[in-house]
Amino acid sequence: MKKYRSLLVFVLLLAACQQQKPDRPISFYYWKTQFGLNGYEQDVLREHAVDTLYVRYFDIDFKPEATQPEPVSPIQLDSSIKRYNVVPVIFIKNRTFERLQPADINTLVVNVSRLVHQINQSQQLTTREIQFDCDWTESTRDNFFEFIRRYRDIAVCKISATIRLHQVKYKERTGIPPVNSGVLMYYNMGAINGDNNNSIYEKAIANRYNAYIRSYPLPLDVALPLFSWGLQLRNGRVVELLNKTNFTQFNNDSNFTILTNNRYQAKHACFKAGYYFQQGDEIKAEHVPAEDLLEITKQINQHTNRRIGKLIFYDLDSTNLIQYEKDIYKKVRSSLN
Template sequence: MKKIGLLVVLMALVMACTAKTEPVSTAFYFWRTTFALSPAEQNSLTDLQVKKLYIRYFDIGLQKGEAIPVAPIVFNESPKKYQVVPVVYIKNEVFLQTTQTDSLAEKVYHYIQQINQSADVSVNEIQFDCDWSLQSKQNYFQFIDQFKKLHPNVSATIRLHQIKYPEKTGIPPVKNGVLMYYNMGVIGSDDENSIYSQKIAQKYVASLQNYKLPLNIALPVFSWGVHVRNNQITNLIGGLRVNDLTGDEFKKISENRFKVLKDVVFKGRYLAKDDEIKIEAVSANQLKEMMRDIKKNSKNKPNEIIFYDLNENNLKAYENKDFKTVSSW
């Protein structure tokens, strides 16, 4: 009997350990205006067994007070190999001024349908990305309710501050959300990383335990360079990483900061002598750190880990095994 009891305990421990490392589906956001996958991107998606892509279809902004689509995607190749989730980014200003949410919902739905037809895809889920405010939430939530009459399966992105203060910010009326676990700080000329800071994240992540909406998790694999002149931000250089600043025009002055040694045109931008470039990126170890903190503070396992965003240069910054390790629960 003692042996049987010991065997039961051991089996329970094995099952518990197995559950801790159970894989979660891996997906990617595609955030370019032309859909075409490079061979390296295709190979990574195959190796990671990615079945779903969240593809940004278009933005919605204001022009002369009217909500209009901006920079719609063009499909240079078919995405039919993947389950496609159209994502529409809506600027908060739209819902600060737009009250005719029913007509906007119809226009957005029909425009998505046009793109689906041009790409010859059918979709099950549609996602909206909007950093709504206290002043815009009523219109935004009304828009979602109107849209669901046309397409019931809707998801929405959620920011950390919306997780912590749901009684103020509200919870969008969707089936599930995606927690955007990045862009946590203010882009500045100092040494702080605005994409990810564990110190900032820990002010919010405990609130996951009480959030009522089922959540998937979006993690950052993008990077940028912050161009600093006279301690003031000049612009952002998208996709820039430390390895891009190895020329004799640059001098490394800290782990992620470089000084410009002479006037130069770099990636189409003019850099003056004594300017500085601060690289903001997230390491593989930081991605694992994020997941440890999220897992520690979550009651439920997400269905998906979604990486932002799919780009060959972003993929090169990591090993495929890193994505596999992070996409486990």
């Protein structure tokens, strides 16, 4: 009898261990030109045991007046970056590959590699992955994919790429980038206009793409939106995108009238948060509330057979973080386990 009791205890303990799934790792994108974390940002990273940051190193753009693509606003790092595993992220504007000649791809590869190395050397960093962020199209995919292949020839690290929902749905036309893995950018899926839709996340629009995620052939992490922005509307047309704006400041500003819970109107010409508003301009605030973040993870689970890897939140900035309770990251992570 004692033998069977011991066996029963063992089986129950084994079942309990099997039910306890390890926490899914979470990370953040860092999208500023100078690296430096304030106390609130450090607290969030510490509380959720975040050890990896996806850091925008620089952009690449082929400006109309230029003869070659050029780096834009390389990041300045400080020594605190050494506390984290860093994944350099290079944002490449699509027009770079529209204008780039195939004969110049090698030059771009070498220049990008050299600048990444210089930034790493500034703080003696060793990075094991690099990520390329480009919203490529059918007309630019050949140049972009060839760039990746040639970068892969000289790299000694993993290469990942950002993947938009339309690139998932139309993969036969847009192609699969030759990378180790992708990051599904689960936001910016609607039109930026004055309608009542939310251009950052709209469930009805997401549902047009979700069924295609399951069959995408790359391993995928997923990026979720923490950011908000505002659309400045003049005569019904968007004239400015207001980034990094805390919209609660409009609630108590006598220069503005509250039209709805996410719309404001300028009573007269004025400056606010570094932007100029004419009389009658409207501001439409767009944000992804906590309940929508949880809804997103339910959809991802449903349409991916739980094959999504890391969660990466965009982006690490206290202006974004304070809009949520600190336990939102645990809730989102638990809903995917």
